[in-house]
Amino acid sequence: MKFIITVDTEADDQWSGNGRISVANIRHLSRFQSLCEEYGFRPSYLAAWEVLEDRESRETLRKWQKKGTAEIGAHLHPWTTPPFTEEEQKDPRVRSLPCELDDEVLDQKLTHLTERLTEEFHQPPEGFRAGRWGLDGRLVSHLVRLGYLADCSVTPKLSWKETMGRRAGTGGPDFRLAPVRPYTPSHEDVCRPGAGGLLEVPATILYTGLLVREESAAARWFSVLPEGPMKRMLDRLVFRRRWLRIEPWSRRRDWADIYRAAERNDLDVLEFMIHSSELMPGGSPLSKAPQSVEWIYGLITDLFRDYRARGVEGIPLGEYARSHSTLHGR
Numbered sequence: 001m002k003f004i005i006t007v008d009t010e011a012d013d014q015w016s017g018n019g020r021i022s023v024a025n026i027r028h029l030s031r032f033q034s035l036c037e038e039y040g041f042r043p044s045y046l047a048a049w050e051v052l053e054d055r056e057s058r059e060t061l062r063k064w065q066k067k068g069t070a071e072i073g074a075h076l077h078p079w080t081t082p083p084f085t086e087e088e089q090k091d092p093r094v095r096s097l098p099c100e101l102d103d104e105v106l107d108q109k110l111t112h113l114t115e116r117l118t119e120e121f122h123q124p125p126e127g128f129r130a131g132r133w134g135l136d137g138r139l140v141s142h143l144v145r146l147g148y149l150a151d152c153s154v155t156p157k158l159s160w161k162e163t164m165g166r167r168a169g170t171g172g173p174d175f176r177l178a179p180v181r182p183y184t185p186s187h188e189d190v191c192r193p194g195a196g197g198l199l200e201v202p203a204t205i206l207y208t209g210l211l212v213r214e215e216s217a218a219a220r221w222f223s224v225l226p227e228g229p230m231k232r233m234l235d236r237l238v239f240r241r242r243w244l245r246i247e248p249w250s251r252r253r254d255w256a257d258i259y260r261a262a263e264r265n266d267l268d269v270l271e272f273m274i275h276s277s278e279l280m281p282g283g284s285p286l287s288k289a290p291q292s293v294e295w296i297y298g299l300i301t302d303l304f305r306d307y308r309a310r311g312v313e314g315i316p317l318g319e320y321a322r323s324h325s326t327l328h329g330r
């Protein structure tokens with residue numbers, strides 16, 4: 001089993017919505033990097049523009065990249081990446097989703113971010129994640145054109161329709177029926193396999209209930225069932241949806257449950273995600289106090305230890321996509 005660690009490497013507390021941008025959390029990242037190194041895992045840091053604006057942050061990431069112990073990819077936060085739209089200039093609290101942008105603006109921001117990363121890290125980024133999970137088919141086309149190999153913005157079983165960015169925005173994508181295993185997304189509908197040119201490595205979100213098979217009629221039915229008490233009850237009793245990330249209700253046994261569900265469903269890769277800001281006290285709603293950061297590190301250490309013991313093979317996102325394309329003759 002392959003194991004990919006993705007880190008949205010971005011400004012402090014992007015949940016507050018106050019429009020302020022600081023990157024103090026990057027100073028705290030070395031503890032995480034050391035932990036990855038201790039277990040022989042090479043994380044993929046998906047860097048947002050605001051982090052590239054800070055010299056010390058750039059140097060930190062460059063150091064790990066040079067050492068060969070980390071990979072640097074891209075994370076598009078439209079609200080910090082130039083050029084800025086009139087709406088963004090008027091109100092810094094507007095946090096557009098990439099899928100809500102006009103195509104020209106989307107193209108410009110993404111190109112800008114890609115060129116900057118190429119310049120700073122002396123090689124083009126290969127892995128990508130959209131800010132606020134806002135992926136759409138146009139973005140896939142742009143990623144292919146700019147030479148990206150992998151995207152990891154798809155969150156199977158989840159819809160971001162209620163996530164609003166622009167004032168007159170359309171909300172985020174609906175990934176509820178997206179595949180759980182890597183695929184080459186269609187440029188028309190990113191939830192379906194299609195023409196390709198890019199490997200989608202979805203976030204690992206699985207039904208860990210023993211009786212549930214991914215892609216079965218029951219799983220599909222449950223995935224589109226509206227949120228509510230009925231869904232919550234069925235989830236607790238039967239489906240047991242788990243995301244390979246730290247959530248307020250995460251427990252150590254989730255890691256084993258996810259691993260076993262991946263095996264039952266013949267998956268060959270697990271993808272963990274975290275925001276860099278979640279690793280700093282006060283950096284996110286999840287890590288308000290120093291004790292919560294210790295709790296997060298406790299869970300991550302358990303995860304690394306348990307997966308290492310199971311013999312997982314750590315691999316960065318871009319490298320995984322390259323090995324995948326060799327296998328599949330892309």
Ligand SMILES: [Zn+2]
Nearest residue numbers: 008010131132
């Ligand atoms: Zn982000």
